[in-house]
Amino acid sequence: MARFSELRLGPLETLPVSVVAQPGVTLMSLVADALGGRSQGVHPSWRRVLSAAVPGGSGAVLRPLFAREYSMVPDCLTPTAPLWETDLTVQLERLADVSPQVLLAELERDFEGTVPRQWQSVVDRPKTFIHAYAAILASVWEAFGPMWARAAALLARETERVGVAAVSNALPLVLTGLAPKVRFCEETLYVPDPHPETFERGARRMVLVPIVSGHGASVFSFDRSDAVWFGYPVPGLDTLWGSREVAPGKDRLKLVVGSLRAGILRELVHPGTMGSLASALNCTPATVTYHCGQLESAGLLTRERRGQHVVARRTAAGVALVQLLSE
Structure with missing residues (x-):
């Protein structure tokens, strides 16, 4: 039976909403699908390309992040902070320089002092893990970068669509169609989550992040202090698997x-x-x-x-x- 985390948004008339084309969110979706065994609906041809692009042994490096018992990526390992930084080169350089002490402290805090067994190899050699993990992400993005560039028109069109909806009181239509398994009802967003929680938006901004990976893409963070964000498949994704360019919509x-x-x-x-x-x-x-x-x-x-x-x-x-x- 599907379980859902709940994000209580409050009245949409006063909801501050932004769209950010954050490539790091797309990268994490790609890694989860092609290498982590967590389906995001990535096109099979691209799943093969990405699997072939990474160093040998990448599956073992990533196993702690996507273990079935508990799927969790520490904040210091996500190329999405700060959320507004859209230059992924900067994000990946910052990630490669993460201090082992910072990672260990975050694991200790996230798991409340009892780090699960699947993370023990990371605890034993954190510096080795950080370098291997950063190399995997860099390899995936090097292979997928041209597709991200081709998606520029789709991302621009989606930014315009949400912006127009925000000023025309049409946000409910946007929120009800974000992703196939996501529901919106009575000011609350319901997102599939194996470890469901309930979140109050409070005064935080809502950030929508279109993802260029697959039709099942769903990546989110509702516990940041500055904003709540939800990543969803960018509309028109199918057009990218062909060779033609996508023209921005005019209607x-x-x-x-x-x-x-x-x-x-x-x-x-x-x-x-x-x-x-x-x-x-x-x-x-x-x-x-x-x-x-x-x-x-x-x-x-x-x-x-x-x-x-x-x-x-x-x-x-x-x-x-x-x-x-x-x-």
Whole structure:
């Protein structure tokens, strides 16, 4: 049975939100999937490339971080701090220079004095482990760097999409579609986690981090003092596995709510039935019904039954959103 950590965000109207294209989060997702046995949905061809790119014995080096008994990466070993530093070269150099004493102290603190058996080899030779670990991450990024560069347009488009949603009260639509197994309900984000906890955002900023790895990507940190952040698959990831470049989107309404939901809102300049919308948008009535339900939950349309038909109409918020993002 799936278990979830909960992040209680509070009222979205006052939620400070940012998007940061943090390559270190993508790197950790890639390492977890290709080398740590924790599926993130990385494309099989890239999983093979990354596995072949690292030094021999990398699996044994990484085993403590991804052991089934307890999966934990100490903060000093994550190339994501500070979160706002997006030059991964700087992050990896800093990681290679981590003091063994700092790592040992963090392990002692994180495990409350009883370091698990799988970490004993690290405790015995921390300096050797740090150098080997840093070399693995550098090798993975050297192999994957060109793909990250190719994703620049997708990352820019996602930054624009979230930014527009934040100023148009459409954040619920963004949060409900972050990742396949992530849920958002009643101001709370539910994230799959083998060791679930409940977190209060408080006054901290919410940072969304699009990940360029796989469709199952999910990396997060809800216990930092400065911000809570969640990494999720960047929309349009499939386009990267081909050779064509990705052009930034121009339709801001589609960027925020997706192509089909944008079509529904625009078709509802006059009230319409599920059947008429399905015909206009070339899809099934069941598909339209599902997306209308999501738009209704976000307060952008209402539905009422009239005889054998269900009629949808835009709310004032729906009208305002279409006007704002169609200018």
